[in-house]
Amino acid sequence: MTETDGRKLRGNRTRASVLDAAVKLASVEGLEGLTLSRLAAQLEITKSGLFTHWRGKEGLQLAAMEYASEQWVTEIVAPALAQPTPLQRLWALHANRLDFYERGQLPGRCFFSIVFREFDDRPGPIHDRLVIQSEQWHGFLVSMIEAAVAAGQLRPDIDADLLAYEIDVLGEGVVSRVRMLDPKLVFGAARAAVLQRLRAASVDPSVLPDS
């Protein structure tokens, strides 16, 4: 068995496929539900196969967080940065995030939304990593807004910190509401709220969709 697991888990492609399963599992069970034995059972391999990659639960949890961040960049950030202007990039970050949720790419909820709720009040390496990641995400949105101001697309008098905060809250706000209220209403409102704000703050809204 162990040798088979060794083969199964050799190479980065296999490591990625294990972490992909880990992120999917955590999106349903939470990061606390992500254990080596549970993951091994789902992948139909033995724990020893996973131990060759991660010594224990926390190592696996942190690796899953890194993998989820890479997924966020691939699915949401990279395609947004391909947009022609800063304002269009900023809008695409929000629109791509909503599309990512709406596609239901993960079987459960937004990975980060779940992990935030689990670890926002639990000191430790995972909490510390989350603080860094949320500050990085906020700072990235701020830098996108400042680029749009510098390009003359957003009014210079806007509060970049505030706008970045609003965009993040309105994006993440769909995660639980979409399970309680009409999804059409929730995704529609999350899209319209940010679009309305960006149009109001922009010098020339014509580069943004009408709705």
Next chain:
Amino acid sequence: MTETDGRKLRGNRTRASVLDAAVKLASVEGLEGLTLSRLAAQLEITKSGLFTHWRGKEGLQLAAMEYASEQWVTEIVAPALAQPTPLQRLWALHANRLDFYERGQLPGRCFFSIVFREFDDRPGPIHDRLVIQSEQWHGFLVSMIEAAVAAGQLRPDIDADLLAYEIDVLGEGVVSRVRMLDPKLVFGAARAAVLQRLRAASVDPSVLPDS
């Protein structure tokens, strides 16, 4: 013991004090962590004393939800309705909610924010009750907005459903973020975002605070 518990639990004042403890416990442990035995242990009474009020866990959970709703009305809605004009009432609903969170009246998080995350994808009486409560809260915000429009305080062209959604998301958005980011930034942004929106939508912003 049972007779003592019977005395301890006689009357509505005692029932209220038990439910108050139940809501506090659920704000930390979640509604699933709210069991008769756990609550009895915390109140230093026997389960039999609680059984005189609730047959089982679900009955206690539903009673705690009703009690939390009453608390929401007492702490947030009632003082807002005491404001002189519809627009001031609408703003006070948001401001009072943020104050309620900032006071840290509950040892854990917002009761409803926790219960939503626990039951948004679990069919059953609690989920059904949550759907009704969230639709009622949204409908109440919409009615407050429509009253402000009817009174000529908000522009008639605003989208009441959208504005109500934004106010709720920006209010609830602080619950987890305040544990990850600088609370001053989080509460400040949640206040400024809604205030900015209301001022922009209002015919005469002078009845609203400047910041």
